[in-house]
Amino acid sequence: MSIPYELSGRTRQKQRTRGALVEAAREMVTQGQTPTVDEAATKASISRTTAYRYFPNQRALLVAAHPEIGALSLLPEKPPIDASARLDAVITAFLHLIVDTEPQQRTMLRLSLDPDPSHRGDLPLRKGRAIGWIGEALSPLRGQLTERDLRRLILAIRSAAGIEALVWLTDIAGLSRKEAVQLMRWSASALLRSALAESSTAGRQIKRRRPVEGSTRRRGSSGTAKLALNLRRRAPD
Amino acid sequence: MSIPYELSGRTRQKQRTRGALVEAAREMVTQGQTPTVDEAATKASISRTTAYRYFPNQRALLVAAHPEIGALSLLPEKPPIDASARLDAVITAFLHLIVDTEPQQRTMLRLSLDPDPSHRGDLPLRKGRAIGWIGEALSPLRGQLTERDLRRLILAIRSAAGIEALVWLTDIAGLSRKEAVQLMRWSASALLRSALAESSTAGRQIKRRRPVEGSTRRRGSSGTAKLALNLRRRAPD
DNA sequence: CTCGTCATGGTACTCAAGTCCCATGACGCA
DNA sequence: TGCGTCATGGGACTTGAGTACCATGACGAG
Known part of the structure; x- marks a missing residue:
C-alpha cells in the first residue's frame, strides 16, 4: 500500500511534470497514434527515465492518456418516456x-x-x-x-x-x-x-417457457461431442 | 506475386522444417502461452534465423500455430426442425x-x-x-x-x-x-x-413500423450534440 | 544565503522483435 | 563419387520496452 510517487514530496512540480507527459501522450493518442514512451517524453520535454518514474510501462501511460467521456447521461434534454x-x-x-x-x-x-x-x-x-x-x-x-x-x-x-x-x-x-x-x-x-x-x-406459458434457459443443455453438449476430437484443428471463427 | 519460400526448391525438407516449427508453436499456444519466435524455434530444434525465413514475424507464426476447427456444421446428428x-x-x-x-x-x-x-x-x-x-x-x-x-x-x-x-x-x-x-x-x-x-x-403496421431503422437519427444526434465538447475527456466504456 | 533534500537527466544494461550477411554442410543430380 | 545448389546456422546490428545506478541541479526550509 505504498503511496504513489506523485503524492509525496514536491507534489506540485510532479503534478506539472505528469500533466505535461499525459498531455503530450494524449495529443498523439487522439490522432490515432500509439506513441513510444520515449516519443511522448520527448514531446513533453521530459527524459525517458522520468517518464518511467510516473508510469510503470507504456500501457499505463496510454491508459492515462486515453481521452475520457464524463457524461453522466446520454439521454437528450427532454428524454422520451417510451x-x-x-x-x-x-x-x-x-x-x-x-x-x-x-x-x-x-x-x-x-x-x-x-x-x-x-x-x-x-x-x-x-x-x-x-x-x-x-x-x-x-x-x-x-x-x-x-x-x-x-x-x-x-x-x-x-x-x-x-x-x-x-x-x-x-x-x-x-x-x-x-x-x-x-x-x-x-x-x-x-x-x-x-x-x-x-x-x-x-406465467401463462407452462411448457416451452424459455426453450433456451437450460433444458437444451444436454442436447447442445451432444452436438459438440462429435467435434471434441477436432478441437485443435481449426479456428471456430 | 512472388512464390512463397516454401514452394520452391527442396520443398519436402522445407515442409518438414515448417511443420516442426508450427507444431512446436502450436503446443505452446495450446497451453495458453505466447511463445517467442526464438522459444518456438528452439523447441523445434531450429535456429531463430530459419524460423524467420518461414514466417515474417511472430504474429504470422502464432496465426499458423492457431488450432483450427474444421467442422462444417455444429448441428447435432439429428437436427431439430424448429x-x-x-x-x-x-x-x-x-x-x-x-x-x-x-x-x-x-x-x-x-x-x-x-x-x-x-x-x-x-x-x-x-x-x-x-x-x-x-x-x-x-x-x-x-x-x-x-x-x-x-x-x-x-x-x-x-x-x-x-x-x-x-x-x-x-x-x-x-x-x-x-x-x-x-x-x-x-x-x-x-x-x-x-x-x-x-x-x-x-406490412400490417403503418407507422412505428421499425422505430429503430433510421427515423430517429436526428433525435439521436441531437442527444449527442451537447456532449460533443466533452468528447475527449472520458472514456465511453 | 546556505545546505540538504529530491526531482530530474544521462548512461548503461537486458531482453525480444526483426533484419542482414556470410559460412557451412547436407541434399541430390550428373 | 564428386560438385554445385540451397537450406540452415550463427553472428552482428537496429529498435523499443523496461530496469538500475549515479550525477546534477533546482527547490525550499533554516
Whole structure:
C-alpha cells in the first residue's frame, strides 16, 4: 500500500511534470497514434527515465492518456418516456461516441487483452460506463421487469452494441461503420422487444417457457461431442 | 506475386522444417502461452534465423500455430426442425468451443487488433466461420424472412455471441464463463424471436413500423450534440 | 544565503522483435 | 563419387520496452 510517487514530496512540480507527459501522450493518442514512451517524453520535454518514474510501462501511460467521456447521461434534454425510444437514443449516442473515437477504443481493447500478468492490475481500463447509461434508458421498465431480467437485458444490449461488436462487424463481417451502427441499433431494440414480450407472457406459458434457459443443455453438449476430437484443428471463427 | 519460400526448391525438407516449427508453436499456444519466435524455434530444434525465413514475424507464426476447427456444421446428428432449437444447439456448441479455447481466442483477437500496418495483410486471421454455422441453423427461415433480414439476424446473433462479447461480459461486467454463456444464449434466441415477430407483423403496421431503422437519427444526434465538447475527456466504456 | 533534500537527466544494461550477411554442410543430380 | 545448389546456422546490428545506478541541479526550509 505504498503511496504513489506523485503524492509525496514536491507534489506540485510532479503534478506539472505528469500533466505535461499525459498531455503530450494524449495529443498523439487522439490522432490515432500509439506513441513510444520515449516519443511522448520527448514531446513533453521530459527524459525517458522520468517518464518511467510516473508510469510503470507504456500501457499505463496510454491508459492515462486515453481521452475520457464524463457524461453522466446520454439521454437528450427532454428524454422520451417510451423505453424503446429512450434506449435507441442512448444507444445511438453511445455508438457515435464509439465510432468517433474508434482508434482509441481499439487500442484500449487491445491493451485490455494484453497477456502480460505484471500489467494486469493496472486498472481502470475500460470501466463499463455504458451499463449506467443503458440502465438509465431502461429505467421506465423498473416495475415491468424483475431486477434480474433487467440486468440481463442491459448486459445483453451492451454486449451486442459496443466496440467489440463493431470490430467484428467491420473487420470480419465486412460491414461499413454506418451499417454496423444500424445493425447494432436493431439488435438493441430487438433485445428489448424480446424481453418485454417475454415478461408480458410470463406465467401463462407452462411448457416451452424459455426453450433456451437450460433444458437444451444436454442436447447442445451432444452436438459438440462429435467435434471434441477436432478441437485443435481449426479456428471456430 | 512472388512464390512463397516454401514452394520452391527442396520443398519436402522445407515442409518438414515448417511443420516442426508450427507444431512446436502450436503446443505452446495450446497451453495458453505466447511463445517467442526464438522459444518456438528452439523447441523445434531450429535456429531463430530459419524460423524467420518461414514466417515474417511472430504474429504470422502464432496465426499458423492457431488450432483450427474444421467442422462444417455444429448441428447435432439429428437436427431439430424448429429454428429456435437449431439455433440454440448451434450457439451452445459454438460457445463451448470458444470457452474451451478461450486463451487462444483472446490471442487471436488481440493480434487482429494489432495496429502495425505491415502485419495487417497477414490474413486468414479470424475467418468468420460462425456465419456459416448460424446460417445453417436458421436455414428453415429461408422462406419466412427476406434474405436481407436473415443476414442481418445472423450478424446480430454472432456479434452478440462470440469471443468479443465473452471478453466484455467476463472482464468488464464481471460474469463467470457459465453466466456469460447463458446470457449469450438468451441474446441469440431473443434476437431470433424479435426477427420472427417483426416479420409476422410486417406490412400490417403503418407507422412505428421499425422505430429503430433510421427515423430517429436526428433525435439521436441531437442527444449527442451537447456532449460533443466533452468528447475527449472520458472514456465511453 | 546556505545546505540538504529530491526531482530530474544521462548512461548503461537486458531482453525480444526483426533484419542482414556470410559460412557451412547436407541434399541430390550428373 | 564428386560438385554445385540451397537450406540452415550463427553472428552482428537496429529498435523499443523496461530496469538500475549515479550525477546534477533546482527547490525550499533554516
